[in-house]
Amino acid sequence: MKARTVRIWSVVHTWSSLISTLFLLLLCITGLPLIFHHEIDELLGYDPKPEIAQPGAVKRSIDEIAGTALANDPGRVLQYILWDKDEPNNVIAFTNNKVDGDPDAATLRAYDAHSAKPLGSVGGGPMLIFLKLHVDMFAGQPGKLFLGAMGFLFLVAIISGVVLYWPFTRRLNFGTLRDKSRRIAWFDWHNLLGAVTIAWALVVGATGVINTLAEVMLSQWKATELADMVKPYAGKPPPVHLASLDRTLENARKTAPDMNVSFVAFPGTPFTSSHHFAVFMRGDTPLTSRLLKPVLLDGETGEVSDARDLPVYLKALLVSQPLHFGDYGGMPLKIIWALLDIMTIVVIGSGLYLWIVKRRKHRSHAIAGQPAFQPSE
Incomplete structure (x- = not known):
C-alpha cells in the first residue's frame, strides 16, 4: 500500500x-x-407472571380484559393490546392520554389471560432508563x-x-x-x-x-402501502363505536390461519389508520415469529378490509431487532x-x-x- x-x-x-x-x-x-x-426485569419484579391456570381453564374474552384495563386507568384510552410471546398467558394493555399520544406517556400493564386480573406494570424500572x-x-x-x-x-x-x-x-x-x-x-x-x-x-x-431508522421506515410504509390499503375509506369520519375485539381478532385469525396474534393497534394509533384496527400476525418459528403481517379490519364492523405482507425494508428491520441484542x-x-x-x-x-x-x-x-x-x- x-x-x-x-x-x-x-x-x-x-x-x-x-x-x-x-x-x-x-x-x-x-x-x-x-x-x-x-432476566433482570424478572429479578427486580418488573416482569409480572400470571397465576398457574388449571388444566382446561378457559381464557377470558379480550373485550373483558380491555374493559378491565380502561377501568384501571380512568380517563385514558387504549392504544394497543399485545400478547407476550414468551408468556402467552400475559396480555399487555397500552393506555395513553389520547389514541395518538406520546409513547413516553403510555402506561403498560399486564393482565392474566384466564382471570383478567391486573398483574402489574410492565417496562418500567432501571431497564427503561x-x-x-x-x-x-x-x-x-x-x-x-x-x-x-x-x-x-x-x-x-x-x-x-x-x-x-x-x-x-x-x-x-x-x-x-x-x-x-x-x-x-x-x-x-x-x-x-x-x-x-x-x-x-x-x-x-x-x-x-x-x-x-424504524420511525422513518414506518412513516414510509404509512405513506405508501398503508395509504393504498385504506384508500376506500378516504373522506369517511372515524368510527364512533368500535367493534368487539373478540370478533375482530377472530376475523383476523381466519385471514391468516397459520399465524398467531402478536398485537392489535386501535384506530388512530401510529400503526394503522383512523378507521381501522390493525391486527399484526406472527409465525410460530424462531424466525417467522419476528416477522409480522398486518390485517386491517373495519373499526365499526370488525370485518377484514385488507391484508398484505410487509415490504422488504420493514422485514429487515424486524429481523435485525432481536439479532442486535442476541435474542435468537x-x-x-x-x-x-x-x-x-x-x-x-x-x-x-x-x-x-x-x-x-x-x-x-x-x-x-x-x-x-x-x-x-x-x-x-
Whole structure:
C-alpha cells in the first residue's frame, strides 16, 4: 500500500473512531444489561407472571380484559393490546392520554389471560432508563438519528481499521502480544480483540443503524402501502363505536390461519389508520415469529378490509431487532453477545488510549525540537 493511501486510511480510521468513541462507549455499556433485560426485569419484579391456570381453564374474552384495563386507568384510552410471546398467558394493555399520544406517556400493564386480573406494570424500572439511553439518549427521533450516524461512523472505523492494519497483523502469528512497552502491548490487544470481534461488531453496528431508522421506515410504509390499503375509506369520519375485539381478532385469525396474534393497534394509533384496527400476525418459528403481517379490519364492523405482507425494508428491520441484542439463541447466545460486547468496550477504550499516548508523544517531540514521525509498529 502506498504511503499516501496509508495516510488517507489512517485519517479516516482515526477521526471516524474519535468522533464516535464516547457515544459507542455509551451504547456498549447500556447495551450490556439490555442483553439480559428479561432476566433482570424478572429479578427486580418488573416482569409480572400470571397465576398457574388449571388444566382446561378457559381464557377470558379480550373485550373483558380491555374493559378491565380502561377501568384501571380512568380517563385514558387504549392504544394497543399485545400478547407476550414468551408468556402467552400475559396480555399487555397500552393506555395513553389520547389514541395518538406520546409513547413516553403510555402506561403498560399486564393482565392474566384466564382471570383478567391486573398483574402489574410492565417496562418500567432501571431497564427503561438503559433502554432510553441506548435508543435515543432521551432526545426522541433526533437522538435516534444522531446515534444512527455514530453507528455509521463505527462501521467506517471498523472497515478502515481492517484495511489499515491487516497488512501489518498478517505478518504476526494470531494472538501475538509484544511486551516492548505498554503502548505496544495495548496496540496488540487493540488489534487482537478487534480481529476477534470484527464480524460481531459489523453485525451489531449495522443492525443498530437499521433500528435507528424504524420511525422513518414506518412513516414510509404509512405513506405508501398503508395509504393504498385504506384508500376506500378516504373522506369517511372515524368510527364512533368500535367493534368487539373478540370478533375482530377472530376475523383476523381466519385471514391468516397459520399465524398467531402478536398485537392489535386501535384506530388512530401510529400503526394503522383512523378507521381501522390493525391486527399484526406472527409465525410460530424462531424466525417467522419476528416477522409480522398486518390485517386491517373495519373499526365499526370488525370485518377484514385488507391484508398484505410487509415490504422488504420493514422485514429487515424486524429481523435485525432481536439479532442486535442476541435474542435468537437463548441464554448461550446472550452470554456470547455479552462477552463480545465487553471485548468491544476494550477495543474502543484502548483505541482512545493509543491516540492520547500518540498525541502526547508528538507534542513532547515537538517541544524537544525532534521530528514527530516515528516508524509505525
